Amino acid sequence: MPIHEKALIRPENLLTHDKLVVDGVDVSGHWSTFIAPRVVTDYNERLQDEIAALPGGEFVHRCWQCGSCTNVCTVNAVNPDFNPRFWIYLIRMGMESELLRDKDIIWQCVSCNKCTDACPRQVVPEGVMKATARWLELKGHTPKSSSTHFDEEFSEQVIATGKIEEGRIIRNFFARTGQPLRQEWLVEMAKRIARRLPVKLGMVMGFAALVRPRTRGWAKARRAIEGHVAREETRRRAALGLASAAAAAPPSNDSARTG
Amino acid sequence: MKRQAGDPGRRSGTDMTEGKTMTHSPPPDDKAKYQRVAYYPGCALEGTAHAYDASTRAVGKALGLELDEVPDWNCCGAMEVKNIDPKVQTYLSSRVLSIAANEMHAPVVMAPCNGCYHNLKKAEYDLGHDDASRETVGKISQQAGHAAYQAGQVETIHALDWLKHGVGEAELRTRVSKSLNGLKVANYYGCMYTRPRHIFPEKDCGPGSDSLYQPHFMDDLLAAAGAENVDFPLKTACCxxxxxxxxxxxxxxxxxxxxxxxxxxxxxxxxxxxxxxxAGLEMHQVRAEKVFGEKTTVKMLYFTQLLGVALGLSPRSVGVHENVSDGRAALAEKGIA
Structure with missing residues (x-):
């Protein structure tokens, strides 16, 4: 059986014996370091199809494991556990329980597109990371990441009015993620601008309520986009074997709040 | 052959992108095309990047270039909407292109924001290569009551292309009244200007085109304005x-x-x-100092602010005082402003 590299050589799977004789041969010392035998039986053979059903994951099947994505990865340089090639391997093998070990960091992809640029097979690894993070949330393996909260706040504003207002996004994002807006560094930044430009302070930090920017004649586009998003969401949930969003969660309060 | 979104096609030999054909020859010499372009500022330039908008317009005016703002534009989707639904992002960008093409009849649309520029280029690519994108965008456009954008109707350019092709270094040199002489500049291009390469078929096409791995248009323009560009290895690193x-x-x-x-x-x-x-460099410079105790002193300026000052505009008129990282002293030290 091929060695499933990281999965099998994790420290808890290494066996060593100070004194060991096998068939009359003394293999004491480092000769007696073995990898614990392991039989994997919990494959999820639908895993690749489920990831492929989510936006960005469409081309995961193309991967031939060259590792170019991990080699160029921005986040991998900061955190070596962030390993797109390995996760794509696990997805293709259906090794769901192994994938879940890293469930809390997969959302950290910063979408710099270095992997998508380097990939010789057009897997679009950046998209696969986003699809995998979404899969983890839809399946209930992780709570919504702060990144998802940000994406949702942003997208709801765009769909509602055609534009965004940065101050509003910052305020609502901190509220959604339960963080105080008075972060020491944000306050310091505000102070530095305020020294020169008191009016700009309100605009940048969003402490003042300004007229909300919106695109003229957006109503029809908004309805069309909302219809598309609802249909796609239903289709994706069905592909993952989940009940429709309406049945699973209370309806989004987006239109009431941002309309 | 039917292709799916994000599929840059089969590659063979050294031809890395099939989409790169003779239709994407190096940028033409005709400056005329870039003298008057449709202008898509985007949301950030109406907010935190107000100074980028002001300096872009001011530089254009000083150089005799004209900008027609795309009427009733909308957000391109930035880096967020695609994570909710990629085809909505394609639609959002295509709506801007559609207004430029079908209402303004503009051959060229210019976006100074890397995010906007990237998304318009991505929409252009997807609508040219993917039936499903065309279908969804066609349907939403129809329901929204406007003509669907067709790939090829408009050429999308960055503010860098606009100044490089519309003015060029030779002319810029003659217009500089306050040389940036002595100012050492690291040119930072970021992710979205060059990656992924298949959506930028006009780059890496030899002389006159920008490079995907060593972009130089900003270096060229600022050098023409007298700046000394330092050898900066993180030009296209991610912030x-x-x-x-x-x-x-x-x-x-x-x-x-x-x-x-x-x-x-x-x-x-x-x-x-x-x-x-x-904004990221400015915010996290402060955060690094406050949270990690790591102090750095290098200042951030939009390249259009630097060009504006070199053209003799006041630092205030190009919004230098609006930046969080206060570059006024750095300019004053060199006797520039």
């Missing part, structure tokens, strides 16, 4: 802009790499061409 608030520790580390590299290269200022990068 973590997509997670500036949602994963701040990672962003601070990435930004700190960029700031340190610029300082190590001897730069007085980092020239930026993207509101997200610019």
């Amino acid at each position: 973590g802009g997509a997670h500036t608030l949602s994963d701040s520790d990672t962003s601070t580390k990435l930004v700190l790499n960029i700031l340190r590299a610029a300082e190590a290269a001897g730069a007085d200022v980092i020239a930026t061409e993207c509101p997200t990068c610019h």
Whole structure:
């Protein structure tokens, strides 16, 4: 059986014996370091199809494991556990329980597109990371990441009015993620601008309520986009074997709040 | 052959992108095409990057170029909407292109924001290569009551292309009244200007086109304005802009790499061409100091601010005082402003 590299050589799977004789041969010392035998039986053979059903994951099947994505990865340089090639391997093998070990960091992809640029097979690894993070949330393996909260706040504003207002996004994002807006560094930044430009302070930090920017004649586009998003969401949930969003969660309060 | 979104086609031999054909020859010499372009500022330039908008318009005016703002434009989707639904993002960008093409009849649309520029280019690529994207965009456009954008109707360019092709270094040199002489600049291009390469078929096409791996248009323009460009290895590194608030520790580390590299290269200022990068560098410079005790002193300025000052405009008129990182002293030290 091929060695499933990281999965099998994790420290808890290494066996060593100070004194060991096998068939009359003394293999004491480092000769007696073995990898614990392991039989994997919990494959999820639908895993690749489920990831492929989510936006960005469409081309995961193309991967031939060259590792170019991990080699160029921005986040991998900061955190070596962030390993797109390995996760794509696990997805293709259906090794769901192994994938879940890293469930809390997969959302950290910063979408710099270095992997998508380097990939010789057009897997679009950046998209696969986003699809995998979404899969983890839809399946209930992780709570919504702060990144998802940000994406949702942003997208709801765009769909509602055609534009965004940065101050509003910052305020609502901190509220959604339960963080105080008075972060020491944000306050310091505000102070530095305020020294020169008191009016700009309100605009940048969003402490003042300004007229909300919106695109003229957006109503029809908004309805069309909302219809598309609802249909796609239903289709994706069905592909993952989940009940429709309406049945699973209370309806989004987006239109009431941002309309 | 039916292709899916994001599929840059089969590659063979050294021809890395099939989409790169003779129709994408090096940029033409006809400056005329870029003298008057449709202008798509985008949301950030109406907010935190107000100074980028002001300096872009001011530089254009000083050089005799004209900008017609796209009427009733909408957000391109930035880096967020695609994570909710990629085809909605394609639609959002295509609506801007559709107005430029079908209402303004403009041959060229210019976006100074890397995010907007990237998304318009991505929409152009997807609508030219993917039936499903065409179908969805066609349907939403119809329901929204406007003509669907067809790939090829408009040429999307960045503010860098606009000044490089519309003015060029030779002419710029003659227009400089306050040379940036002595100012050491690290040119920072970020992620979205060059990656992924298949959506930028006009890059890496030899002389006259920008490079995907060593972009130089900003270097060229600022050198023409008298600046001394330092050898900066992190031109296209990532600042973590997509997670500036949602994963701040990672962003601070990435930004700190960029700031340190610029300082190590001897730069007085980092020239930026993207509101997200610019805001990210400024915010996380403060955060690195406040949260990690890592102080850096290099200043960030939009490249259009530097060009504006070189053209004799007052630092105030190009919004230098609006930046969080206060570059006025850095300019004054060199006797520039």
